[in-house]
Amino acid sequence: MLIIMRKELKLRINMKATAAAPSNIAFIKYWGKKDEKLRLPANSSISVNLSGLKTTTTVKFSKEYKQDKVQINGQVNKKESIRVVEHLDRIRKLAKIELKAKVVSVNNFPKSSGLASSASGFAALTVAATSAAGLKLSEKQLTILARLGSGSACRSIPDGFVEWIAGKTHQSSFARSIYPAKYWDISILVALVEGEKKKVSTTSGHKLARTSPFFGTRLKNINRKISLIKHLIKEKKFREFGQLVENESLEMHAIMLTSTPSLIYWQPATVAVMRHVRDLRHQGLPVYFTIDAGPHLFLICQNSDLTSITERLKTGRFIKKIILNRPARGIILTSNHLF
Ligand code: DP6
Numbered sequence: 001m002l003i004i005m006r007k008e009l010k011l012r013i014n015m016k017a018t019a020a021a022p023s024n025i026a027f028i029k030y031w032g033k034k035d036e037k038l039r040l041p042a043n044s045s046i047s048v049n050l051s052g053l054k055t056t057t058t059v060k061f062s063k064e065y066k067q068d069k070v071q072i073n074g075q076v077n078k079k080e081s082i083r084v085v086e087h088l089d090r091i092r093k094l095a096k097i098e099l100k101a102k103v104v105s106v107n108n109f110p111k112s113s114g115l116a117s118s119a120s121g122f123a124a125l126t127v128a129a130t131s132a133a134g135l136k137l138s139e140k141q142l143t144i145l146a147r148l149g150s151g152s153a154c155r156s157i158p159d160g161f162v163e164w165i166a167g168k169t170h171q172s173s174f175a176r177s178i179y180p181a182k183y184w185d186i187s188i189l190v191a192l193v194e195g196e197k198k199k200v201s202t203t204s205g206h207k208l209a210r211t212s213p214f215f216g217t218r219l220k221n222i223n224r225k226i227s228l229i230k231h232l233i234k235e236k237k238f239r240e241f242g243q244l245v246e247n248e249s250l251e252m253h254a255i256m257l258t259s260t261p262s263l264i265y266w267q268p269a270t271v272a273v274m275r276h277v278r279d280l281r282h283q284g285l286p287v288y289f290t291i292d293a294g295p296h297l298f299l300i301c302q303n304s305d306l307t308s309i310t311e312r313l314k315t316g317r318f319i320k321k322i323i324l325n326r327p328a329r330g331i332i333l334t335s336n337h338l339f
Contacts, residue, residue, distance in 0.1 A: 032209030122149030123156035195295035242288030
């Protein structure tokens, strides 16, 4: 018995795992929460994983460590570390361990692009840390846990096209795949534009949603919108789908713009690219935009139109860089450890 316990202890103090998670972009957005602490969203959301934006994280629990060490993109940042350590605490509690951890995380996004990394970041942290701690959780349970770190992180765990069911309780708010990545031949081009670093974090922004006089109207219509988008994805009706995605993004920004205080995430270049996308449509090219809490645009098109669209979207005055994404599978565990 004692030998078995020792063996187990030895295993437990050398536990290391690495996960690679895609970022995701929402077609129907998560904006506003009904429970801050549990990160229960005001509404369900629908997204797709992005093949070109990825976070890889290695976590090791060991008795060698006297405190948690967190390194993100080669840097130690106190503010970011606090949120990571809170998440490690949740996982330690579940695994009934007290060992401190070393966390090393890297994004493949271009440096200082201002692209959000909390979705892929907390998804990778959840899966690497639970695996390193020896926990065996189902995909559903992993999404529930990742949600506590950052809401949108739950959508980076399942494959391809994903639905996050809002739910009313901790256990009923989870994400699941609705279609695999290969289901639909679409591309998502991230158009990076010039812009200052995000001033209001999404976590602070969510709190303001209810101050918009239009938030109630949004919630009244949202379930209908979710059913419609699922139908359009199922039927692969690209133009109607694109139009709905674009309208939805503008609706979220209308909530942001009319909150108190008001949130303006766009830069002049953002609006210039929005107009450019509409011009392309007038020229007969079906391409649609969606924008999160930042100045960059996510342009969605069918693969058959990709060459014509990228040729016309030349980088230059407004677009600094384009990152090509295809729908991607969800998170994976890998043996390519970062340390
Ligand atoms: C605009 O998931 O970053 O990207 O749960 O507070 O960490 P927290 O918020 P977060 O919010 C994402 C908001 C969004 C829309 C979306 O991805 O659905």
